[in-house]
Amino acid sequence: MRLITWNINSLRLRLPHIETLTRTFSPDVICLQETKVTDELFPASAVREMGYTHLHYKGMKSYNGVAVLSRLPLTPLENLPDWYGQQDCRHAVVALELPGGPVTLHNFYVPAGGDIPDTTENPKFAHKLAFIEEVTAWFAQHPPSRSILTGDLNIAPLEHDVWSHKQLQNVVSHTPPETERLNKWLNGGFTDALRHFVPENEKLYTWWSYRNRDWKKSNRGRRLDHIWVTPDLTPALESMTVLRDARDWSSPSDHVPVMLDLKL
Template sequence: MLSVATWNINSARLRLPIIEKYLEMQGPDVLCLQEIKCQEHQFPADALAALGYEHQAICGQKGYHGVATVSRVPIREVTRHDWQANGEARHVGVEVVDREVGGKNVRIDNVYVPAGGDEPDREKNPKFGQKLDFLERMTDWAKSLDVPTLIVGDFNIAPLESDVWNHKQLLKVVSHTPVEVETLERFQKAHGWVDIGREHIRDPERYFSWWSYRSKDWRVNDRGRRLDHMWASPEFAARATGHSLLEDARDWEKPSDHIPLVTEFDI
C-alpha cells in the first residue's frame, strides 16, 4: 500500500505543530505541502525527519508560495517546472523508489496553481492571465507524460457546481468562473486524468477543502470550495482503494484555511 496526502499549509514554519499532529494522527507515506512560504534552508526538515519523513524534495521561496514533498518511503526528485515563467516556486515532481504501475516507476507531482487575483479579466488583472497561462503550460506538459503519475495540490479552481457553496453566486468569482473551469478541463483531457476525489465522493455530494478565514464560524456558514485536488493517470487511479479528507483540521489551533486530503493506493 502507498498513501499520499496533500495539504496547502499556508506557512510550514508557522503551522509545524499541526503538520506534526497530522502526521502522528494519520501517518501517510507521502505528504505534499503547498504554500510553505519559506526558502529551502528554512523549511522544518529536521523536525519532519524526526517523525520518519526523512526523504524530502523542497522547492522554496522567500516569504511566498513554495512546495515540499516529504516521505517516509524513498523518493527522488525528478523535475521542477516554472509553469508561470517568472521564477516562482510552485512545483516539484518526484519518483517513488521501487514502486511501479505497469512496469513503470510512479511519480508524484506537487503543484500550487496561482490564485489569480480578484478580477476574472486578463486585461484588467494580469494575475488572472498568469493563472490561465500557467494551466496551459501544465497542459502542454501533461500531453507528453508517459509514466503513471499522480498530480496533487492546490489547483485554486473548484470545477463542479457541488464543489462550491453557491454555484450561481460564484460564477463571476475567481476559482469558479467558466473560463477557469474550461481551462482545467483541457488540462484533464490532455492526459486523461482521473479526479480521484470525485471517484470516491461522487458529484453532487458536497465536497469542500477550503474555507475563508473571514468566516468566523466556518462550520455553520459552510461557505467552502474544493480547491485542492488529487488527479492520477488512469492506470494509477485504478489502484486507488480509498480517499478521504480531514475537515476537523480546519478547527485545529492556528489552522490553515485548507484541509488535508489523502488517497490510498494498492502499489
C-alpha cells in the same frame, strides 16, 4: 501508500500540525503547498525526526513554496519549465520508489489569480490562465503514466465543488475560463481521484475562508485541493478522506488536508 496533500499556509508556523497528521494518520507521503520558507531555512531536521527521511522542496520567502515529505525513497526530477517565465516555486516532481515500480508524483501550487476575473484589468488572473495553459500543453507533449498529480490547484471545477454555483460563477476560482482550462488539463491524461469516491452531484469542499466566523455553520466552501491519477493507477485507488477537523485546529490553514490511500 497513503498520501496527504495540504496547503499548509506557512510550514514553520504550522509545523506541529505535521506531527499531528503523522501521529494520527501515518501517511507515507505528504505534499505541501504555500510553505513560505526559503530552502536554507526549511525545517528539514524536524521533519526527518517525524520519519520523513526523503525530502524535496522548493521555497521562497513569504510566498508560494512546495514540498514533498516522504518515508519512501524518492528521486527529484528537475529540468522542468519555469511556468509563465517565473521561478516562483509552484511545482515539484519526484519519482517514488515502490514495490510495483516507480510512480511519478507532481505537486502543484497554481496561482490564486487575484480578485478580478479579467485578464486585462488583472495581471494575476492572466498569469493564472496562462500557467494552466502552459502546464496542459506540457503534459500533452509528455503524456503521463503511473503518475499522481496533486496540490492546491486554486480552482473548483464542478457545480458542487462550491457552495453556490450560481453566485460564484463570476468569482475567481469558479469562473468558466478557469474551470474549462482545468478540465482540459485533467482530461489530458488523468482521473479525478476525489470524485472517484464522491459523486459529482454531492457537495465536496477542501477550503473555507478565514472571513467566515463560523465556517461549519455557513459551510461556504470550495474544492480547491485536488488529487489526480493516471488511468493505469485508477484500479489502485482504495479510499479518500477530506480531513475537515483540521479546519478547527489552533491557528489553522484555510485549507484542510486531503488523504488518499492507494494499493501500490
